[in-house]
Each structure stands twice: as structure tokens, then as C-alpha cells.
Amino acid sequence: xxxxxxxxxxxxxxxxxxxxxxxxxxxxxxxxxxxxxxxxxxxxxxxxxxxxxxxxxxxxxxxxxxxxxxxxxxxxxxxxxxxxxxxxxxxxxxxxxxxxxxxxxxxxxxxxxxxxxxxxxxxxxxxxxxxxxxxxxxxxxxxxxxxxxxxxxxxxxxxxxxxxxxxxxxxxxxxxxxxxxxxxxxxxxxxxxxxxxxxxxxxxxxxxxxxxxxxxxxxxxxxxxxxxxxxxxxxxxxxxxxxxxxxxxxxxxxxxxxxxxxxxxxxxxxxxxxxxxxxxxxxxxxxxxxxxxxxxxxxxxxxxxxxxxxxxxxxxxxxxx
Amino acid sequence: xxxxxxxxxxxxxxxxxxxxxxxxxxxxxxxxxxxxxxxxxxxxxxxxxxxxxxxxxxxxxxxxxxxxxxxxxxxxxxxxxxxxxxxxxxxxxxxxxxxxxxxxxxxxxxxxxxxxxxxxxxxxxxxxxxxxxxxxxxxxxxxxxxxxxxxxxxxxxxxxxxxxxxxxxxxxxxxxxxxxxxxxxxxxxxxxxxxxxxxxxxxxxxxxxxxxxxxxxxxxxxxxxxxxxxxxxxxxxxxxxxxxxxxxxxxxxxxxxxxxxxxxxxxxxxxxxxxxxxxxxxxxxxxx
Numbered sequence: 001x002x003x004x005x006x007x008x009x010x011x012x013x014x015x016x017x018x019x020x021x022x023x024x025x026x027x028x029x030x031x032x033x034x035x036x037x038x039x040x041x042x043x044x045x046x047x048x049x050x051x052x053x054x055x056x057x058x059x060x061x062x063x064x065x066x067x068x069x070x071x072x073x074x075x076x077x078x079x080x081x082x083x084x085x086x087x088x089x090x091x092x093x094x095x096x097x098x099x100x101x102x103x104x105x106x107x108x109x110x111x112x113x114x115x116x117x118x119x120x121x122x123x124x125x126x127x128x129x130x131x132x133x134x135x136x137x138x139x140x141x142x143x144x145x146x147x148x149x150x151x152x153x154x155x156x157x158x159x160x161x162x163x164x165x166x167x168x169x170x171x172x173x174x175x176x177x178x179x180x181x182x183x184x185x186x187x188x189x190x191x192x193x194x195x196x197x198x199x200x201x202x203x204x205x206x207x208x209x210x211x212x213x214x215x216x217x218x219x220x221x222x223x224x225x226x227x228x229x230x231x232x233x234x235x236x237x238x239x240x241x242x243x244x245x246x247x248x249x250x251x252x253x254x255x256x257x258x259x260x261x262x263x264x265x266x267x268x269x270x271x272x273x274x275x276x277x278x279x280x281x282x283x284x285x286x287x288x289x290x291x292x293x294x295x296x297x298x299x300x301x302x303x304x305x306x307x308x309x310x311x312x313x314x315x316x317x318x319x320x321x
Numbered sequence: 322x323x324x325x326x327x328x329x330x331x332x333x334x335x336x337x338x339x340x341x342x343x344x345x346x347x348x349x350x351x352x353x354x355x356x357x358x359x360x361x362x363x364x365x366x367x368x369x370x371x372x373x374x375x376x377x378x379x380x381x382x383x384x385x386x387x388x389x390x391x392x393x394x395x396x397x398x399x400x401x402x403x404x405x406x407x408x409x410x411x412x413x414x415x416x417x418x419x420x421x422x423x424x425x426x427x428x429x430x431x432x433x434x435x436x437x438x439x440x441x442x443x444x445x446x447x448x449x450x451x452x453x454x455x456x457x458x459x460x461x462x463x464x465x466x467x468x469x470x471x472x473x474x475x476x477x478x479x480x481x482x483x484x485x486x487x488x489x490x491x492x493x494x495x496x497x498x499x500x501x502x503x504x505x506x507x508x509x510x511x512x513x514x515x516x517x518x519x520x521x522x523x524x525x526x527x528x529x530x531x532x533x534x535x536x537x538x539x540x541x542x543x544x545x546x547x548x549x550x551x552x553x554x555x556x557x558x559x560x561x562x563x564x565x566x567x568x569x570x571x572x573x574x575x576x577x578x579x580x581x582x583x584x585x586x587x588x589x590x591x592x593x594x595x596x597x598x599x600x601x602x603x604x605x606x607x608x609x
Contacts, residue, residue, distance in 0.1 A: 034461075
């Protein structure tokens with residue numbers, strides 16, 4: 001790929017963004033209309049259906065305007081992160097999201113660090129010790145981890161480490177950094193296990209591919225130490241597929257975090273989403289869905305940029321042979 | 322010479338591995354037969370009525386009468402696990418078959434016709450694959466209501482892009498082969514070439530993929546039930562048992578562990594069988 005082609009590729013991806021966001025936001029906005037009993041009933045919640053309140057709702061949500069006008073007005077607010085008020089509690093959706101965000105971010109970051117450290121480590125180990133008992137053990141573990149949903153793993157971990165061994169607390173998220181790390185270790189572990197399968201698989205495949213390359217054989221022939229061959233020659237190239245899978249990893253993390261938050265009763269945005277969806281609190285559902293959608297889209301762009309950055313052939317504007 | 326020896330050793334290794342694998346696969350098949358039997362005639366196999374409450378033996382640990390103990394309402398956990406196999410099989414099978422039908426047709430069209438059709442289908446696939454399936458299902462099933470069947474229908478749509486991609490890739494491989502050219506020369510119409518000639522060659526790979534889709538569907542549906550968005554209140558379901566019996570970990574852990582273990586084992590069996598089938602098919606392809 002020449003430099004110009006890369007620019008064109010990035011340009012096309014960036015142009016696709018508004019389209020993707022348009023499709024998703026239209027879907028999210030339409031949720032209001034999909035709710036059984038109609039829009040008014042959905043927005044009314046538990047309030048009595050007096051004509052005044054219905055009038056107020058029709059005005060506030062511009063229900064007398066055509067559908068596309070309503071969508072446009074909603075989108076303008078949504079882009080300023082104003083998703084209206086929660087039907088259940090009456091507070092702004094933004095506040096609800098903000099409150100859950102710290103827990104979710106902490107949990108996801110913690111899990112991500114665990115998954116990356118152990119996932120990449122085990123993947124490299126399996127590739128280096130290919131076709132040994134170690135490799136088969138790692139591959140078996142990752143089949144288990146891809147088959148075990150985060151909520152099942154969470155309950156196994158709770159049983160073993162909290163109920164049986166009593167090492168970790170069953171509930172709560174603690175106060176202060178150290179206490180929080182201690183409280184969130186089991187949830188993060190459950191989440192990490194569900195992300196790890198993919199990381200192990202990608203690292204192992206990437207390393208095996210890289211170790212078979214001629215440049216690795218030549219480096220060995222030149223007498224480069226096997227440690228350097230692994231780290232500087234093979235590993236750096238094996239990293240590319242992990243970076244490019246960033247979008248999928250994020251989707252895994254968001255899904256897993258939601259299940260884990262419910263399993264461990266943590267007040268993150270995932271458990272808020274489930275709560276709001278069960279209660280049919282449409283504005284909150286819309287707000288959280290859009291937050292997730294925007295995050296996924298931004299991460300996908302970053303992945304595309306990273307893809308360009310990690311490949312020096314592209315970075316230095318030389319075309320590949 | 323050295324290379325030849327290494328290759329020979331590798332091949333021996335491969336052969337040995339191949340003979341060893343089937344033990345694991347046999348276990349998977351046995352487990353799946355058991356699960357399918359439970360799904361088909363579960364109520365006959367279960368020692369108790371899975372929904373019959375018995376408040377005198379509520380939250381009992383395993384005993385000779387109740388092998389896996391009872392839950393808060395005194396319902397027999399073993400019976401619930403056995404009958405719960407039904408929702409664990411029916412939904413995922415529908416998802417895998419539905420995705421096979423939709424993904425198969427779109428993949429064939431995309432791969433064989435190419436051009437604008439291909440472009441449009443692939444953009445749809447890209448969009449769908451970027452969405453986290455379970456979260457979309459939470460949002461739609463939560464707001465729409467409808468529970469299990471709506472979830473199954475939605476997951477068919479969300480799983481189809483995976484099959485579309487697999488079938489498209491396989492179709493692109495088949496397209497330049499002589500038999501397609503021969504069929505074209507014979508003047509067969511495109512529909513006939515796709516359905517009668519390309520599809521039989523592509524199908525094995527998609528079927529292998531359907532095993533993986535089954536596992537994915539099982540885990541996602543159980544997740545929805547776990548979150549209270551799946552099956553109705555009187556249907557025994559592994560995901561729902563996990564969430565209801567989570568509080569019983571100290572008194573009767575089996576009430577939550579047993580459905581969890583069954584869920585993981587079933588999904589793992591399907592994943593292993595699917596992976597194995599894939600490997601076997603690609604080996605066969607290379608030998609040809």
C-alpha cells in the first residue's frame with residue numbers, strides 16, 4: 001500500500017462514519033416507536049395519563065412534528081449528550097450515565113490489563129511451545145473461555161473465592177483505590193476470561209505465523225539471541241492482528257462488562273442499561289445505546305489509525321514490495 | 322534431508338494427534354446426545370415435576386431424594402436442569418438454521434454476482450458485525466418485549482452476517498474452478514449454478530460454522546434469560562436458574578453451579594465439534 005492509498009483508505013473509513021452513526025442513531029431513536037402501547041405510554045411511565053401531562057409530553061418531545069423532524073431535533077440534543085430525562089427517576093440521562101461510567105471504566109480497564117497480560121503471555125508461550133502439552137493446555141483453556149459466558153464464570157469464581165475460600169467480598173465495589181481493586185478483582189477476572197480467549201487465539205496464530213517467516217530464520221542464522229528473535233522480530237509482527245481486532249475486543253468487553261455488572265450487582269452503565277431496558281425507560285436506554293455506539297465507532301477509527309502507525313512501511317510512505 | 326525428516330516427524334505427529342482427538346470429540350458427541358435427549362423427552366426423564374414447589378424442603382443441599390438439592394421454592398434442581406435443556410437446544414438450533422438460510426443465500430449472491438450486490442451486502446455485514454449482539458438484544462427485547470421468540474428472531478438476523486462472510490469467501494474460492502466454467506458454458510442460468518453446483522461444495526464449511534453459531538446462540542440466549550429478558554416465568558432455563566439461584570451459593574451451591582456447568586459444557590462441546598469439523602474439512606480440501 002502506498003502512502004496515497006493509505007490516505008484514501010483512511011478517508012473512506014472516515015467518510016463511512018457519519019453513515020454508520022446515522023443508521024445506528026435512527027435505529028436507537030426508533031426504539032421509542034417500537035415500545036408497546038405507543039410513544040406516549042412509553043414516555044408517561046408511571047405518571048397518570050391526564051390530558052395536561054400528555055400535552056406536556058407531546059410538546060417536550062415534539063410529537064406533533066413529522067417523524068424525521070422529531071429525529072433531527074432528538075439528534076441535535078443527542079450530539080450535545082442531552083438524551084432527556086429518565087422516566088423512572090426523572091433525573092437527566094447524562095447524570096445516570098456519568099454515575100455508572102466510573103465503575104464500568106474501572107472494571108473494563110482492570111479486566112483489559114489482566115486479559116492482555118495473560119492473554120498475550122499465554123499466546124506467545126503456546127506458539128513457542130507449539131504442539132506440546134503446554135500448547136494444548138492453553139488452547140483447551142481458550143476453548144473453555146470462549147464457551148463460558150461471563151456470568152457463568154462470575155458465579156463459579158464467586159463460589160470458589162468468596163463463598164468457599166472467603167478471599168474476596170461477595171458484594172459491593174469498595175471505597176478508595178486499594179479497596180476497590182480488591183472488591184473488583186473477581187468481576188474483572190470474570191470479564192478478563194471472556195476477552196482472553198480471543199487475545200490468546202490471535203497472539204498464538206500471529207506468533208506461529210511470524211516464527212515461520214524467513215527473516216526469523218535468518219536472524220537465528222546470524223546468531224541473534226533467541227530472546228531477541230522472539231521479542232524484536234516475531235512478537236512485534238504478531239502484535240498487528242491484536243491491534244486490528246481492537247474493535248471486536250471492545251464489543252466483547254462491553255458485552256462482558258454488562259453481564260459481569262449484573263452478576264456482581266455493580267452499579268455500572270451495563271447494569272443500568274439492563275435495568276432501564278426491563279423497566280422500558282426508553283430515554284436512558286437510548287442514551288446508553290448511543291454512548292456504546294459512539295465508543296465503538298471511535299475505537300474502530302483509532303484501530304484504523306493504529307493499523308497505519310504500527311506498519312512502518314506505511315508510516316514512512318514507502319510502498320511494500 | 323533434514324527438512325524431509327522434520328516434515329516426516331511433523332506428519333507422524335499430526336497423524337498421532339488426529340487419532341487422539343476423537344476421544345475428546347466422542348465425549349462431546351455423547352454429551353450432545355444426552356442434552357438432545359433431555360430436550361426431546363426431558364419431562365419423562367426428570368424425577369420430579371420441575372415446577373412443583375415443595376416449601377418443606379426449600380433450599381436443601383443434595384440428598385438421595387434430590388440429587389442436586391432444591392431451590393428457594395423447593396423445586397428439584399436436577400429436574401429443572403434436565404427440562405431446561407429444551408430452551409438450551411431449541412433456540413440455538415433455530416438461530417443456527419435461520420442464519421444458515423439467510424447467510425447462505427446472501428453469501429452466494431455476494432460471492433457469485435460480485436459488483437454492486439457484493440458491495441451492498443458486505444457493507445451490511447460490516448455494520449452488523451460491529452454491533453455487540455447481546456447488547457442489541459438487551460435493548461430491543463427489553464423495549465419491545467416478547468422474550469424468547471423475539472430474541473431468537475433477532476439473533477438470527479445478528480448471526481446471519483457471520484455465515485454470509487463464510488459462504489462468500491467459500492464461493493469466491495469455487496467461482497474460478499473448472500466445473501463452474503463448464504456449467505456456465507452449458508448455458509445454465511445463474512440461479513441454477515449457484516444453488517445446484519456451488520452450494521453443495523460450499524455447504525460443508527457453513528455447516529461447521531453452524532456448530533459455532535449454535536454455541537454463540539446458546540450463550541447469548543442464556544445471557545438474556547440471566548438478565549430476565551428471556552424465557553417466561555414457568556419455563557425452566559439454565560440462564561434463569563443461574564440468576565435466580567445466585568443467592569443460594571452458600572446454602573445449596575449446586576442450584577447455580579449445575580446449570581452453569583451444563584451451559585459451559587454444551588457450548589464447549591459445540592465449539593470443539595465445530596472447530597474439529599473445520600480442521601477436517603480444510604485438511605480434506607488440501608488433500609484434493
